[in-house]
């Protein structure tokens with residue numbers, strides 16, 4: 001009906017409507033173009049880069065689905081990987097069936113994951129969403145352990161800890177696409193991730209989605225404006241489980257293997273980490289957290305065996321000093337973005353970054369030396385730190401590390417004044433000038 | 443048993459209502475009929491059980507014994523949302539809003555059910571013109587239009603009280619319970635609230651708990667006096683003022699401003 005209205009015969013009005021449509025979806029279009037170009041950007045155009053991007057896409061869907069629970073509805077789950085993993089198993093089994101001759105193109109595999117996630121979300125959600133808060137968190141933990149144990153026992157279905165494999169290249173090849181190359185898989189993943197993100201964003205704009213926020217804020221009052229908070233929690237739980245299942249299906253397609261760890265507590269913990277590091281309260285934060293953590297997981301492990309330690313420290317630092325997460329830190333700058341003093345703020349950050357880096361270097365040296373001595377005492381006292389060969393039996397590496405740490409920390413503390421002053425200036429300016437009527441630069 | 447008054451316009455009917463917390467009886471046999479379209483005030487000393495009575499009627503607690511009928515249908519022990527859907531909305535003595543939602547969102551969430559959107563996840567709220575129009579209307583009524591994009595949690599106390607009333611009336615319920623709507627307000631704010639309550643109670647049934655006797659005598663058609671979990675009198679304002687039992691109860695607890 002609205003179709004016939006917009007398709008008016010006057011060409012001018014039509015192009016106007018098109019422009020408006022483009023205008024409204026500017027952010028989405030921009031994101032789409034970036035995502036299409038990314039795997040061809042130098043540095044990311046190899047197999048490693050494309051695989052990293054694919055993993056980020058999968059993590060983003062998983063983290064967004066988790067954001068529906070935690071950020072939007074206030075449900076802290078310790079077992080969200082259950083739906084991811086079961087979706088993954090559905091995906092891998094469908095892939096095996098396709099390998100055996102079922103005529104379904106591989107890009108549809110994630111839908112099996114979504115359907116499975118939804119089915120189990122309805123099953124377990126009916127039990128777990130009766131209560132919120134600590135009870136919900138504990139039950140989700142229990143369900144997670146239960147499903148993990150089941151996956152280890154049901155070897156025939158799950159392949160246990162070894163997992164089961166399939167071949168994404170073996171099946172129908174529409175338009176000559178084999179889905180073997182990482183680039184093709186990347187585009188499949190981007191397609192489903194973008195769909196999922198758009199659908200989740202749309203869900204939050206519906207009456208049920210708006211009531212998720214209301215139930216998060218005050219479930220008691222929600223009941224006094226006509227809504228059953230249990231029902232709202234159940235609905236959002238099913239939606240979140242469905243998209244987690246979709247992410248699991250993407251995971252199956254990307255790795256061609258799913259093992260019991262896919263439903264495990266480790267993966268449930270990682271998505272929680274992503275949510276907090278990116279910022280629980282915003283949709284954008286979930287994506288930011290997913291991208292950051294995936295990148296850290298992949299790149300840090302190349303540099304150090306103690307990478308999980310750093311991830312943990314990073315997590316603690318964010319929770320303590322930036323409760324709004326990385327997205328909170330970024331969004332904090334929005335009010336002062338256009339001010340002239342904004343440059344001062346950036347400059348003060350740059351200055352404060354130097355001692356911060358020095359302190360971090362000192363801390364890393366101490367950590368690495370101790371980690372090495374604790375985990376590999378038989379490899380001797382010589383080790384590589386950054387680009388240097390050091391002898392940890394001498395006093396110098398220790399002294400220089402402590403000096404860096406202490407000196408850096410001391411200077412960083414002095415720099416905080418600088419940052420605070422610049423901020424003061426910028427926010428004063430933002431307040432007095434305000435909005436659009438900023439004076440032109442002299 | 444179908445009560446005769448229901449057909450004559452008794453909207454809310456409490457019969458021998460009891461509520462105990464543990465072994466402590468708080469409501470001790472309350473019977474009360476609220477007529478269609480009346481403005482009924484419930485007064486009584488602190489701790490008499492006024493809020494508890496509202497909590498029973500609105501479904502927050504289930505009564506220990508006794509019956510509650512809304513339009514002649516029993517509702518005791520029902521959930522709050524079931525009672526709301528039958529046309530009864532309430533406000534809270536201690537402000538009970540959605541702190542991280544904007545003022546606008548607070549009200550819009552409160553109009554969704556009454557306009558039939560229920561748990562829909564097919565429609566975009568931005569495009570629900572009736573819901574957005576009704577929200578604007580309520581914001582205008584409670585004088586919060588200029589504050590629509592502010593997070594409810596950072597509003598001033600008086601603004602939160604106004605929002606509390608807005609959330610309650612947004613869904614156009616037929617029966618409205620207000621628990622101390624003007625508590626803590628300045629004289630001017632209270633006067634505004636009274637005129638708002640007068641406006642929204644037209645064509646509706648209103649039950650309110652109120653400590654400010656000026657407000658009570660200004661608004662109420664009838665007054666019930668609740669003392670220690672029992673209603674000692676229900677009558678027109680002028681007659682309540684002269685009721686010796688009420689005078690005794692109130693003189694015992696302090697304010698002689700009846």
Ligand SMILES: Nc1ncnc2c1ncn2[C@@H]1O[C@H](COP(=O)(O)OP(=O)(O)OP(=O)(O)O)[C@@H](O)[C@H]1O
Nearest residue numbers: 463468486487488489490491492493494495535651
């Ligand atoms: N959930 C509860 N559990 C235990 N006791 C309660 C509960 N709710 C209320 N009470 C007790 O019931 C009594 C009546 O409380 P209520 O809040 O109904 O009084 P009120 O008449 O509204 O008083 P006020 O004028 O101070 O608002 C009080 O003694 C209170 O401590």
Ligand SMILES: [Mg+2]
Nearest residue numbers: 492493494535
């Ligand atoms: Mg009270």
